[in-house]
Amino acid sequence: MRKIFLIVMIIFTTQVTLAQVKKINGFVSDATGTPIPGANVNVKGEANGASTDFDGKFTIEVKPGATLVISYLGYETRNVVVGESSTIDVKLNSAASTALTEVVVTSLGIKKSKKSLTYSAQELKGEDLVRAKDPNLMNTIAGKIAGVAVTKSAGGTGGSTKVTIRGNSSTTNNNPLYVVDGVPMLNISSIQPNDSFGSTQGGNRDGGDVIGLLNPDDYEGMTVLKGASATALYGSQGARGVILLTSKKAKEGVSSFRASSNTTVETAAYLPKFQTSYIAKPGADESWGAAQSTPDHTRDFFDTGVTQISSFGFSTGSQNSATNISYANTSSNGVLPTNSLSKNNFSIRQMGKFFGDRLTVNANANYTSQYVTNRPTSGLYFNPLTGLYLMPRGYDFNEYKNNFEKFDPARNLMAQNWMTDRDIEQNPYWGLNRNKSKDGSQYMNGAVGLNYKVNNWLSIGSRYNYDRITSEFDKEIYATTQGTLSHPNGRYININDVSTQNYGDLIATINTKITDDLTFFANVGTSFTKTSLNDETVLDSDPSGLGITNWFTLHNFNSNTGNYQNYGYRREQQSVFAAATFGYKNMLYVDITGRNDWSSTLANTGNMSFFYPSVGATWLISESFTMPESITFAKVRASYAQVGNDVPAFYTSPTSAYSAANPQNINPTVGPRPGTNLKPESQDSYELGTEWRFVNNRFGIELTYYNK
Known part of the structure; x- marks a missing residue:
């Protein structure tokens, strides 16, 4: 017992x-x-x-x-x-030291402590993106990020924005990669100005970009990764730098509604200076006549532009779910008469947690619709500024402004009223009202992501993202438009472009302690990106023209020689990558990354694969030694990276060119023979940097030297 x-x-x-x-x-x-x-x-x-x-x-x-x-x-x-x-x-x-606690978003959307970074990364909070709104959110960051040049388009409201990070770094493409919540986004333009005369196919217009279709109020911050070491995990896509956007997330137990309205007024900043001391001889179209003082008629041509942006958002969160919904409307009139923009943004984001918070599911959808009337054009053809600037002094500009068209009894129609028949210029107001263009863009994005927490040190995530943008250009050109640009009966142009991108990845994340002093963080994953750009359908009544004057419809085309369909760009890239960060006593960090890409654009070269590594180290001096009280934080870092880049589509594959003038003759343009030793472009770079903060972070300085 x-x-x-x-x-x-x-x-x-x-x-x-x-x-x-x-x-x-x-x-x-x-x-x-x-x-x-x-x-x-x-x-x-x-x-x-x-x-x-x-x-x-x-x-x-x-x-x-x-x-x-x-x-x-x-x-x-x-x-x-x-x-x-x-x-x-x-x-x-x-x-005291916030420099030690700052967390930033890095490659693949992964959050890291800023103190551990071995490369340069600069962050902007959400309020910096909306303090002075612009229809293109990239214009709001001009002058705020070191080493980033932001150039606003001269194409007026709705135009694209040129962004270069640390200057030009490629022979083919220098645009940065835009990433939303860790996923690369499709950012293209249906057309960009590239001709000094200006295209006769509707004008030398700026078709805008996809980043300009996003709603700045949807994002809580932006991180700019500048060097190759910072962007190595994005491979060739990120070789020119990466701009990361992080979506706003609902806070647990909080429901909120926000509304904002922003109005911007703008005028033409700089105008050419013209002589007003000599006039044209009677009937002449150049100012080589007698000395006579005349007013400068160009000053009153431009309007005061007004942009109104209104945004509304609702978010709510609980322990296991979160919802964000937003809507924004942009209405804008440019400085060029008749130039206007209307844009609507819709967005919804949903997050849910299951199985005791082990499984997290994220899904989001975005839709943007934008319409622009009379995008400004550069060059000579279809550009109203050509006639405005070249009209000789001595003529009454108001006469042509108020009577840009007059009745022509011989043709029984309203005809253009202008003082010359030179092919490069027209009455500016005829161009704006009788060569009117309309641009429409619809951007759709959908994404879903899963993340499963296996245990305290391992999680596995997968994401899929689909982008689609459709663009339509419609231009009605009335009879008596300058003969170089139009048939005597008028001309109708309609161009539709479709671009899509599919992206998917699978990533394992490891975060653990090897010993009390040594930490280990790693990512191992694979991804694919499949892109199809600017599949185009062109309907153009030129050169045969319209059968019935000023009847703008496909049924009225005299022939189909100006109509065709065109493949734009095809590319698929498959990748594997890995990155590891070792930390010692929170004072020394070492980064190692490697990525291998297989690109379809290197077909027939004998080697579709290219590998590139990076390595970096950071030493926190202020955590290693007792510093003077005035020094809050001190850090030095160094990194090296090599990035590969493929070639544009179809450079290595046979293609065929179609000529409207000779539709029976298909001319094959053959690329390099199979086995040609064409190598990927390679970029090597290294950078050294240091960061110091003083007097409890009241003053700080960060210096970076890079060579690429």
């Missing part, structure tokens, strides 16, 4: 002891509620411990009454006693 009683007591005591151990789910954030990834959670007096994931969450098994010691570099350590509750929310107050 004594032995039986002893066995029963042992079993009972074991059960009681096991019952006392409970599973705690916790969340660690800063004073504003922002999650703190990588925070240490240790049981006081024991070896048991854990660390928070990228959402600031942790799981640990402890006994009731035990004390959890929660710490993170740059924050005040907190002790929390475990009670009856199975959940713990902890807010850490920031210590």
